[in-house]
Amino acid sequence: MNLSPSQWAALLPLIIPSVGACLIAIMALDKDQATAKWIRGAMYGTALLAVAASFWLLTELWKSGSQPSFGQLHLxxxxxFTGIFVLVAAALTIMQSWDHFHQEGWVKxxxxxxxxxxxxxMMLFASTSNFVLLFLALELFSIPLYALVGTVRARSESSEGGMKYFLTGAVASSCFLMGGVLIYGLSGTLDLSMAAPILKTQGLALDPLVLVGAALxxxxxxxxxxxxPFHQWTPDAYEASPHPIAGFMSVATKGVAFIALMRIFPVSFAPLGAVGAKMQSVVAVLAVATLVVGNLTALVQTNVKRMLAYSSISHAGYLMLGFVAGTPAAFNGVLFYLVIYMAMNMGAFGLLTAFGLVGEKTTFDDLRGLGWKRPAMGVAAAIFMLSLAGIPPMGGFYGKYMIFRELVGTGHVGMAILGVLASLVSAYYYLRLLVALFLQAPSAEAERLASDRPAVHAPFAGxxxxxxxxxxxxxxFIQTFLSDGFTRRALVEGLGLIR
Structure with missing residues (x-):
């Protein structure tokens, strides 16, 4: 396929990070201790420049109104929107990782x-409905994440968490591959957006294999x-990985998966009638289970990262409720909530690095009194926890409200009530973190150990x-601007879901 210079320019947001990754891999080969400090700075600078350049190019595309397509790849x-979302999360992760890895003594x-x-x-995954490209993009972001979870080999739980994530991820990828093969075998097309009309024309809309393929x-x-019930890997993987990587996984992976799901299932399988209805019913049942299991299990956690992991599971349930409602306004609420969720969770995991709680020191007891010692971080923690719990006027409240409102409007009142009750339950374990920060004094042993350690400096994480x-x-405070001017436009001009 011959591309014009303008088309190549439109692909630069994907090309620049790839080139940056290759340059960093070459720089990492230098093992000379005399130049290690400079090489380390150059690697971080290269990563940030690559992310910043891609972000700038995507914002220019957004402002110009250009929406180029390259065969099955649609920018x-x-x-x-997805690219901007992921790049912001990547930039926050890079900055947090500088402080985190220096504290942990593992800078690679x-x-x-x-x-x-x-x-x-991740950017590729949300930019296509072609099954082959989807699978390749899925593996392109999954395999690096498997390695990133186990990146600190000095800790035994790091390798264990990485292996669990890899094994369960391999099974899920195999199921995704088999499902796509079944859909392709019946429809004869790799473009999932065209599969449903073809299957309906051929009279295969009610074929059991179509349902099996869609389910896989x-x-x-x-x-x-x-x-x-596909959540078992999450707490172990989050606990094993460095804090910035756990934060990135919790928001970026979840975000692109929901956006890709939004691109494929509502548009591609809606024409199949009964199959689409069954898929929506399955999502409704799993959303309820996700809310219940995530929130109830988070209540009993003593490790902060495991609590945030089960919290992440519960928030997947809130986002799934948007797919249960299935209206364009509900999808708009999902996108808005993803933006706020990125800030909430990246900030929550970043707090652990900013407080100097690296390695295994991530229990609630380790947080005692830190809110008064670092008041700016304490106030930020209060903002994150109150927003995660859905308390107004934080952004998390409006994200949930947009989804619950559509549930009520579509007749799913019971599920909206369940979502509200789940938010009330979650307030307990979120406020528990604030109690530790502000209302509990550190133990004498913790004070002694803190006095023996050098002061923690984490300016970038902070x-x-x-x-x-x-x-x-x-x-x-400006949810209408963000919703109507950003997320809604992604749906209007991207999928055409809102007219």
Whole structure:
């Protein structure tokens, strides 16, 4: 396929991070201790420049209104939204990782290389409905994440968590592949957006194999969003991985999976009638299970990262409720909530690095009194926890409200009530973190150990936490601007769901 210079320019947001990852891999080969400090700075600078350049190019595409297509690859509004979303998460992760890995004593350029490749894979995953490209993009961002979970080999749980994530991810990818093969075998097309009309024309809409194929593909997506019962890997993988990587996985992977699901299932399988209705029923049942299991299990956690992991599972349930409603306004609520969720969770995991709680020191007891010692971080923690719990006027409240409102409007009142009750339950374990930060004094042993350790300096992690807190607050006060001017346009001009 011959591309014009303008088309090549439109592909630069995907090309630049890939080139940056290759350059970082070459720089990481330098093992000379005399130049290690400079090489390390160059690697981080390269990663940030690659992400910043791609972000700028995507925002220019957004402002120009251009939506180029390259065969089965569509850089439409939805793809541009996804790219901006993932790149912001990647930039926050890179900045947090500088402080985190210096505290942990494990600074490796390979982590940045893998992170950039995962970022490219995520942008590709949400930019196509072609089954082959979807699967290749899925593997392009999944395989680096498997390695990133186990990147700190000095800790035994790191390798264990990485292996669990790899094995369960391989099964989910196999199911996704088998489902796509069944759909292709019956429809004769690799473009999933065209499969449903073809199957309906051929009278195969009610074929059991169509339902099996759609269910297997749905399983692959639900694994990536940590929906019950495909969630078992999540707490172990999050606990094993470095804090910035856990934060990136919790928001970027979940976000692109939901956006890709939005691109494929509502548009592609709606014409199949009964199959689409059954898929929606399955999502409704799993959403309820995800809300119940995620929230109830988070209540009993003593480890902060495991609590945030089960919290992430419960938030997948809230987002799945948007698919149960199935209206364009509900999908708009899902996109809006993803933006706020990115800031909430990246900020929450960034707090652990900013407080100097790396390695295994991530229990609630380790947080005691830190809110008064680091008041700016304490206020940010309060913003994140209150927003995660859905308390107004934080951005998290409006994201949930947009979804619950559509559930009521479509007759799913019971599920809306369940979502509200789940939010009330979650308030307990979110406020528990604030109680530890502000209302509990550290033990004498903890004070003694703290006095023996040098002071923690994490300026970059602290800066990202404050940026995330500002985004969450902005989401609460200018939600109409963000919703109508950003997320809604992604649906209007990307999928054409709203007219």
């Amino acid at each position: 439409d509004r939805l793809a541009q 350029g390979e982590t940045l290389c893998l992170l950039l490749f995962a970022t490219v894979g 593909m749905l399983l692959g997506f639900l694994f990536k969003v940590s929906a019950v 800066a990202t936490v404050l940026v995330c807190a500002a985004i969450v607050m902005a989401g609460g």
